[in-house]
Amino acid sequence: MPRTGVAHPVADGPAAFDVYDTTLRDGAQQEGMNLSVADKLAIAPLLDDLGVGYIEGGWPGAIPKDTEFFARAAKELDLRHAVLAAFGATRKPGVRAFDDTQLRALLDSEAPVVTLVAKSDSRHVERALRTTGVENLAMVADSVRLLVGEGRRVVVDAEHFFDGFRHDPAYARDVVLAAVEAGAETVVLCDTNGGMLPAGIGEVVRDLRAALGTADALTRLGIHAHNDSGCAVANSIAAVEAGAVHLQGTVNGYGERTGNADLLATVANLELKTGRSVLVPPADRPGGLAEMTRIAHQISEVTNIAPFARQPYVGASAFAHKAGLHASAIRVDPDLYQHIDPQAVGNGMRMLVSEMAGRASIELKGRELGFDLAGQDEVLTRVTQRIKDAEAQGYTYDAADASFELLLAEEVSGTRPAYFRVESWRAIVERAGSRGTPATAEATVKLHAGGERIVATGEGNGPVNALDHALRLALQRVYPELAEFELIDFKVRILDAMHGTDAVTRVLIETTDGQTAWSTVGVGPNLIEASWEALTDSAIWGLRNRGVAPR
Ligand SMILES: CC(=O)SCCNC(=O)CCNC(=O)[C@H](O)C(C)(C)COP(=O)(O)OP(=O)(O)OC[C@H]1O[C@@H](n2cnc3c(N)ncnc32)[C@H](O)[C@@H]1OP(=O)(O)O
Numbered sequence: 001m002p003r004t005g006v007a008h009p010v011a012d013g014p015a016a017f018d019v020y021d022t023t024l025r026d027g028a029q030q031e032g033m034n035l036s037v038a039d040k041l042a043i044a045p046l047l048d049d050l051g052v053g054y055i056e057g058g059w060p061g062a063i064p065k066d067t068e069f070f071a072r073a074a075k076e077l078d079l080r081h082a083v084l085a086a087f088g089a090t091r092k093p094g095v096r097a098f099d100d101t102q103l104r105a106l107l108d109s110e111a112p113v114v115t116l117v118a119k120s121d122s123r124h125v126e127r128a129l130r131t132t133g134v135e136n137l138a139m140v141a142d143s144v145r146l147l148v149g150e151g152r153r154v155v156v157d158a159e160h161f162f163d164g165f166r167h168d169p170a171y172a173r174d175v176v177l178a179a180v181e182a183g184a185e186t187v188v189l190c191d192t193n194g195g196m197l198p199a200g201i202g203e204v205v206r207d208l209r210a211a212l213g214t215a216d217a218l219t220r221l222g223i224h225a226h227n228d229s230g231c232a233v234a235n236s237i238a239a240v241e242a243g244a245v246h247l248q249g250t251v252n253g254y255g256e257r258t259g260n261a262d263l264l265a266t267v268a269n270l271e272l273k274t275g276r277s278v279l280v281p282p283a284d285r286p287g288g289l290a291e292m293t294r295i296a297h298q299i300s301e302v303t304n305i306a307p308f309a310r311q312p313y314v315g316a317s318a319f320a321h322k323a324g325l326h327a328s329a330i331r332v333d334p335d336l337y338q339h340i341d342p343q344a345v346g347n348g349m350r351m352l353v354s355e356m357a358g359r360a361s362i363e364l365k366g367r368e369l370g371f372d373l374a375g376q377d378e379v380l381t382r383v384t385q386r387i388k389d390a391e392a393q394g395y396t397y398d399a400a401d402a403s404f405e406l407l408l409a410e411e412v413s414g415t416r417p418a419y420f421r422v423e424s425w426r427a428i429v430e431r432a433g434s435r436g437t438p439a440t441a442e443a444t445v446k447l448h449a450g451g452e453r454i455v456a457t458g459e460g461n462g463p464v465n466a467l468d469h470a471l472r473l474a475l476q477r478v479y480p481e482l483a484e485f486e487l488i489d490f491k492v493r494i495l496d497a498m499h500g501t502d503a504v505t506r507v508l509i510e511t512t513d514g515q516t517a518w519s520t521v522g523v524g525p526n527l528i529e530a531s532w533e534a535l536t537d538s539a540i541w542g543l544r545n546r547g548v549a550p551r
């Protein structure tokens with residue numbers, strides 16, 4: 001087969017099973033996502049590390065950034081296994097394929113694989129394309145033939161296939177046949193509106209294969225599922241089990257509306273639950289399933305969309321255990337409450353401590369934090385009770401590991417790390433000037449550390465900010481390490497909304513020293529008091545974590 005003008009890495013043909021990523025095309029259709037060319041160039045190698053076979057880079061000719069992406073990718077990307085695919089549509093009705101400017105742009109992209117979206121629901125042909133069924137079949141065949149003749153491998157995305165097949169099975173089948181007979185190597189059945197359920201997907205794929213008759217053996221089918229019914233991953237697996245050998249999806253399930261099938265969960269299910277080997281990670285770089293969690297989070301960094309904690313397999317909560325009964329079984333064997341070993345996908349098990357904890361939860365969390373509490377029933381009972389009492393007052397420890405660790409250290413050793421002793425603190429807010437002039441705050445702390453009594457005053461744009469400055473200023477003379485600590489998140493929650501301004505307040509603070517991030521909690525009837533508690537816990541945990549001895 002001729003391959004003219006192809007500058008990107010080329011794979012000779014489809015594998016027995018293809019994983020085709022469309023994060024950079026359909027994923028980018030997600031509300032709020034706007035990927036630059038540099039973003040796409042940063043994501044593509046991560047997808048290659050994951051081990052996908054294809055990276056759909058975008059729609060050159062329709063979106064200027066995507067045209068630029070393909071031009072730059074040819075020079076800048078060094079992909080080990082994945083092949084780039086350019087996405088576009090079949091020729092316009094009544095226009096020769098050769099003269100269709102968008103098809104020309106797909107050729108100009110020099111992507112070795114071109115994926116064409118084609119109408120396969122006769123209602124869409126008539127109402128959206130406003131042409132005849134016969135002309136649409138010609139649009140599919142002509143477009144595929146042109147691209148194949150120019151040496152491109154062609155995938156056809158049969159848009160609205162499942163709805164179309166149910167409405168007019170013969171026409172939907174004819175679209176598939178037109179693509180295959182013209183030389184498309186794979187026809188991807190799209191649940192474009194995402195409303196299907198797994199049983200229906202399996203049924204349609206099987207019925208189509210029967211309707212293809214002898215052509216079935218020559219036809220590679222794929223699946224492209226959207227998540228509008230919440231079933232995109234299950235629908236993709238149902239299609240694979242019914243015979244699809246090409247899987248499309250997006251990392252983290254990004255995509256139009258409610259997103260596409262999450263490629264990560266789908267491939268993890270296929271590899272770990274059905275025994276198929278579908279990823280081809282590079283031999284010379286860390287990748288594949290075991291790096292999936294890292295790759296998912298690195299891609300989140302580039303898309304600037306916060307990772308979803310409850311995402312299957314790769315989410316921070318995917319293997320986080322809160323209930324005491326779960327922990328007690330996990331202490332015997334983690335498999336009793338986990339569907340896989342989290343390490344298989346590069347994730348890890350975490351214990352959460354809360355009012356739902358039992359002694360086993362505390363023992364396992366303690367082990368995670370470096371405390372061996374096995375057999376220390378008295379300590380375990382005391383800590384469990386203290387946690388339950390504190391959570392009843394409004395504390396929450398599953399979001400404040402650092403405060404829990406300090407509490408545990410105190411119960412184990414009998415004392416709290418004595419880095420400083422607070423004599424008093426105060427904060428005032430002042431607005432000097434007329435309405436519209438920003439208010440400022442000033443705080444004074446008096447404490448004892450390093451054998452001295454220290455009085456320090458800090459200013460800030462609010463009382464907590466001022467207190468934070470004053471506390472650091474006072475302590476930095478004795479603990480210069482504090483200069484590296486930075487407050488990165490501050491959350492306030494009113495716990496008893498019925499009480500209005502005299503309600504109990506919970507403050508959660510996240511701090512970093514550039515290497516580690518830690519969270520602390522404070523609770524009180526007063527926002528500033530709760531904040532002070534979280535701020536002091538934060539300073540103490542940070543110093544203790546660095547191995548600094550009280551001075
Ligand atoms: C299911 C999917 O997600 S497919 C991917 C969809 N992605 C995108 O739409 C993102 C990129 N899109 C774009 O940049 C623009 O929509 C373009 C450049 C493709 C087209 O823009 P415009 O020429 O301004 O047309 P517009 O978007 O208003 O309408 C789409 C046209 O394509 C036609 N069309 C739709 N599907 C197809 C198809 N498979 N084959 C040929 N023409 C098609 C429509 O009938 C309509 O034609 P009309 O202009 O004669 O009414």
Ligand SMILES: CC(=O)C(=O)O
Nearest residue numbers: 117157159160190192
């Ligand atoms: C092609 C595509 O993105 C769809 O049908 O959903």
